[in-house]
Amino acid sequence: MTREEQFNDHVSRVKVKSRHGNKVQAFCPCHNDKHASLTMTMGRKCTLIYDHAGCCKEDIVRAMGMQMRDLFYDTEPRSPNWRAYVEGxxxxxxxxxxxxxxxxxxxAFTKIRCEGKKILYGRMENECFIYGLPRDTPRKSYKAIYxxxxxxxxAIAENRPIFIPEGEKDADTLIKQGYTAFAYGGVNDWQSDFxxxxxxxxxxxLADNDEAGKRVAEIIQNDIKVLFFRLKEH
Incomplete structure (x- = not known):
């Protein structure tokens, strides 16, 4: 996971009041916080947390279901050499x-977007990007989301909405604004299991404003409706 993804994971463990870039103001999970006293910031090597009401950092981390060491980013991969290799x-x-x-x-796999709208698929293994996916394992068989x-x-447990945009960039934008979102790839990548x-x-x-976007939005809506009615029948 990238540094941004790990920071977003940490943020997802608390109730957020506001977010401005890589700084979040949230409600402390250690006390009956009515003023969003917890500040979380994405640092260079770890997530920085500070409760203005005075709660102990160790107690806050424990309430988030983590250990202190989990605040430090373990980026995948650790070395930037794979990026230089791919770009070269x-x-x-x-x-x-x-x-x-x-x-x-x-x-499941990694998707890389390069200049000129070129897309690469592969897997991260031992701090290296391995081009392509196994021939006997089609990409859709992973049933993967971003x-x-x-x-x-x-978000579901807290009765907060889920946003489903068409692309990863839009999902990142929503997440940075404090919303919960996931992307499924593109107009041909949605699967009913999602x-x-x-x-x-x-x-x-949130679909693109074109025929393909409207079509996939209708498919997603129908799949969710079908699941709802199946559950109602049981």
Whole structure:
């Protein structure tokens, strides 16, 4: 996971009042906080937390379901050499890197977007980017999304809405604003199994304003409705 992804994971464990870039004001999980006294900041090596009401940092981290060492970023991969290799091979600059997870939460694959709208798929192994996916394992068979299952489940438990934009960039923008969101890749990548992730949630589908976008939005809406009625029958 990147530093940003790990910071977002830490933020997902508390109730956020406001967020401005990499600084979050949240309600402390250690006391009956009515003033959002907890400040969380994405540092260079770790997430910095401070409670203005005086709660102990160790107690706050424990209440978040973490240990102190979990505040430190363990980026994947640790070395930047793989980026230099990919950029040298492609003769293009890497614009963004997205790590996808399967609907059971396991790491699935990495999607890299390079200059010129070139997309690469592969896996991170031993701090290296391995080009491509196994031929006998089609990308859709991973049933993978770009997002945090933990954040999705937490939002549902707290009756907060889930946003489903069409692209990863939009998902990142929403998450940085304090919302819960996940992306599924593109108009041809949605799978009906993804609907199970938002069972019991209020869902906002944010599709591109074109025919393909409207079509996939309708498919997503129908899949969620079908799941709802199946649950009602039981």
């Amino acid at each position: 091979r492609e003769q293009r600059r890497i614009e963004s890197v997205y790590n996808y997870v399967s609907i059971n939460g396991a790491y 997002g945090s299952l933990q954040a999705i489940n937490k 609907a199970t992730l938002v069972q019991g949630a209020d869902v906002y589908i």
